[in-house]
Amino acid sequence: xxxxxxxxxxxxxxxxxxxxxxxxxxxxxxTIQHRDFHKALGGKGDSEVFCFYETLQSPTxxxxxxxxxxxxxxxxxxxxxxxxxxxxxxxxxxENICALNRTHSEMVKFKPNDSDYNIVKEKIKxxxxxxxxARGLAxxxxxxxxxKFGHSANGPRCYKCGEFGHFANDLHCYKCGGYGHYANDVxxxxxxxxGHYANDxxxxxxxxxxxxxxECSMR
Numbered sequence: 219x220x221x222x223x224x225x226x227x228x229x230x231x232x233x234x235x236x237x238x239x240x241x242x243x244x245x246x247x248x249t250i251q252h253r254d255f256h257k258a259l260g261g262k263g264d265s266e267v268f269c270f271y272e273t274l275q276s277p278t279x280x281x282x283x284x285x286x287x288x289x290x291x292x293x294x295x296x297x298x299x300x301x302x303x304x305x306x307x308x309x310x311x312x313e314n315i316c317a318l319n320r321t322h323s324e325m326v327k328f329k330p331n332d333s334d335y336n337i338v339k340e341k342i343k344x345x346x347x348x349x350x351x352a353r354g355l356a357x358x359x360x361x362x363x364x365x366k367f368g369h370s371a372n373g374p375r376c377y378k379c380g381e382f383g384h385f386a387n388d389l390h391c392y393k394c395g396g397y398g399h400y401a402n403d404v405x406x407x408x409x410x411x412x413g414h415y416a417n418d419x420x421x422x423x424x425x426x427x428x429x430x431x432x433e434c435s436m437r
Contacts, residue, residue, distance in 0.1 A: 219297045223278035227287055252304055262308050266348070268341050269315050271302035276321040296322040316341070
């Protein structure tokens with residue numbers, strides 16, 4: 219990054235070496251970190267990297283006549299594009315490298331209906347979808363209205379608690395908190411299921427309760 223205005227601030231203090239190591243030109247530490255960063259991320263297909271860089275100049279630090287440091291110095295690009303992007307060779311296109319018309323301090327500050335926020339959001343959403351596909355979860359239920367997983371857009375939703383999977387007037391057990399049964403419904407103490415007792419007849423063919431296999435219509 220641009221450290222010209224920072225050196226006078228640190229002088230010969232103990233953190234001068236740290237500041238100098240952040241210089242965007244000929245920094246051995248940053249070169250090592252860049253190499254280790256790529257190594258940790260693995261090869262193509264193991265991970266994805268998106269880079270965003272500033273295009274507006276930022277004010278730099280300057281000491282006033284009273285000795286106080288203020289951001290009133292000459293404007294400069296604090297982190298250049300070459301320093302901000304660390305994509306691999308297969309990620310060097312516009313899809314992975316994005317310019318934001320912002321100063322350095324504004325890079326992560328978004329307002330309502332901010333066009334830059336929408337750019338970043340869409341990148342993250344795409345990354346999330348591909349991660350789910352890679353993990354074999356591409357067929358999980360997805361709500362195309364709120365873009366959340368675990369329920370469909372037309373799935374039941376309780377207007378009282380806001381949860382999906384049941385309606386407000388569905389059967390509700392006050393003991394276990396579950397839906398679909400009451401607290402005094404028939405309950406099996408072996409499998410925990412509702413609707414049968416532990417000693418009820420059980421068919422090993424269709425796995426239903428209320429009859430034995432020899433009486434099963436599926437035999």
